[in-house]
Amino acid sequence: MMPLRRFTIHQPRNLKEASEMLAQFGEKGRLYAGGTELLLAMKHDLLRYEHLVDVKTASGLDRIERKDFALHIGGIATHRAIENSPLVREHFPVICEMERNVANVRVRAAGTLGGNLCFGEPHSDPANLLLALNAKARVRGRSEDRVLAMDELIAGAYETSLAPDEILTGVEIPLAPKSxxxxxxxxxxxxxxxxxxxxxxxxxxxxxxxxxxxxxxxxxxxxxxxxxxxxxxxxxxxxxxxxxxxxxxxxxxxxxxxxxxxxxxxxxxxxxxxxxxxxxxxxxxxxxxx
Ligand SMILES: Cc1cc2nc3c(=O)[nH]c(=O)nc-3n(C[C@H](O)[C@H](O)[C@H](O)COP(=O)(O)OP(=O)(O)OC[C@H]3O[C@@H](n4cnc5c(N)ncnc54)[C@H](O)[C@@H]3O)c2cc1C
Structure with a gap:
């Protein structure tokens, strides 16, 4: 493994500031959540960024709540938080079960749902189930908010349809009928x-x-x-x-x-x-x- 190149971690106070930082740094910067994919790729020198923008300092994105006939899971909710959420278990036990089998407990404790979806690694679980459950991704950029279907968000291997300044703020899953x-x-x-x-x-x-x-x-x-x-x-x-x-x-x-x-x-x-x-x-x- 290569020694990690120098980079600066920035801590925006809110999402607007985070988007602006991402726009300002361009290809030299990247959003960073749990770092379980990003830092590993940087350690292997597969990705190089001078600036990492820590999305975890933008508050509220870890929330899991029921609202408007949907379950909302914040973009920085960790796999572990989702796995253990009573609300997720009540409405979608299948999501808890899927999350329990993602990686290992250390990765699940730090790794986020947003990081998993936005890295676009094809050998991943959440996007498969979320697409079947007809979930939507909520995205915020500097100028607009967008809602994308799961198969619109994931564009291909390691590729999403997000613009460089856009942040996945969460996913919403329509509540399921008993049938x-x-x-x-x-x-x-x-x-x-x-x-x-x-x-x-x-x-x-x-x-x-x-x-x-x-x-x-x-x-x-x-x-x-x-x-x-x-x-x-x-x-x-x-x-x-x-x-x-x-x-x-x-x-x-x-x-x-x-x-x-x-x-x-x-x-x-x-x-x-x-x-x-x-x-x-x-x-x-x-x-x-x-
Ligand atoms: C040993 C190991 C085993 C694994 N096994 C599995 C498995 O069995 N199944 C599975 O599904 N996954 C597996 N994973 C992947 C794991 O789920 C991800 O590493 C984790 O979810 C990534 O989240 P993170 O917060 O650490 O992302 P980071 O590493 O912080 O970020 C990853 C990418 O997503 C971007 N990003 C992060 N958050 C956002 C956001 N909110 N909006 C926009 N872009 C964002 C970053 O810019 C970066 O490009 C495994 C990983 C490891 C290391």
């Missing part, structure tokens, strides 16, 4: 996940038919991905949908276009998508895993 069932499963053998599958199903009153489905596969290619074809196959009487799972998995894999990388071959990942979609379906509907 909504969700599951997130990942497969991981190394430090980062090889595959993440998120499934959100809405059931009719009888509980026997699925009326809406959102399925996301992530980590296998540059960004999390949905497939209209897969989601159409996941709607209908449970028994029929179960028979269509292999076809739905194929549609998801076709949409995601898995790539060969150090986590495994594209073919291997296509196989995993089939296995994990079946397991996620069983888990969402609390059935024994076949």
């Amino acid at each position: 909504q069932k969700a599951a997130y499963l990942k497969f991981q053998i190394h430090e980062r996940p090889t595959l993440g599958v998120a499934l959100v199903l809405e059931l009719d009153e009888s509980g026997r038919a699925i009326t809406k489905a959102r399925a996301v596969v992530g980590c296998v290619s540059p960004k999390p991905c949905r497939s209209e074809k897969a989601e159409a196959l996941l709607v209908g009487e449970r028994e029929n949908v179960e028979k269509q799972l292999p076809e739905a998995a194929k549609a998801l894999a076709d949409a995601a276009q898995p790539v060969d990388d150090l986590e495994g071959s594209a073919e291997y990942k296509r196989h995993l998508i089939g296995v994990f979609l079946r397991r996620a379906f069983a888990k969402a509907l609390s059935k024994p895993v076949a």
Whole structure:
């Protein structure tokens, strides 16, 4: 590892000041939250910044609250805070469970949701589940506030659609009706996940038919991905949908276009998508895993 190059940490008093600093420093500056990605990349000399703007000094961004029929999670809420939040557990136990399996406890204690989403590392969990839950990202820059869908925020591997002065202030997740069932499963053998599958199903009153489905596969290619074809196959009487799972998995894999990388071959990942979609379906509907 290279010795860390010199840099200055700035502590803005509020978001406006943080955005202005980012605009002023341009390519020489970067927003910094927990530092678990950024400082590691700087230590390896993969990224070089002379100025780091500490977003943690801008107050309020760690809040987790229920407001306007949505759960709001602040951009600097740590993985650990989300994992342990009674409010998140009450409304979205699936998010607590996903967070509990992110990295290790040291990374979760310092690493933030905003840092995870804005680094755009493809082998990550939160964006997969948040896309399936139809979450929106709230963004603030010097001149305007924007709301982006998860798949608009993540532009590709290590790329977001944020302008240099923009800060992710939080995500909002529409509160789920009781008829909504969700599951997130990942497969991981190394430090980062090889595959993440998120499934959100809405059931009719009888509980026997699925009326809406959102399925996301992530980590296998540059960004999390949905497939209209897969989601159409996941709607209908449970028994029929179960028979269509292999076809739905194929549609998801076709949409995601898995790539060969150090986590495994594209073919291997296509196989995993089939296995994990079946397991996620069983888990969402609390059935024994076949
Ligand atoms: C050993 C290890 C294992 C890991 N395993 C997993 C895993 O299993 N699953 C998984 O999902 N992740 C995993 N991670 C990634 C981890 O979740 C992230 O490192 C962490 O969430 C990053 O948050 P941070 O606050 O430290 O970001 P930082 O390192 O501070 O910042 C990362 C990037 O995001 C930008 N940024 C930060 N906050 C904001 C904001 N509010 N608005 C705009 N831009 C912002 C920064 O400018 C920087 O470019 C792992 C990481 C490590 C080190």
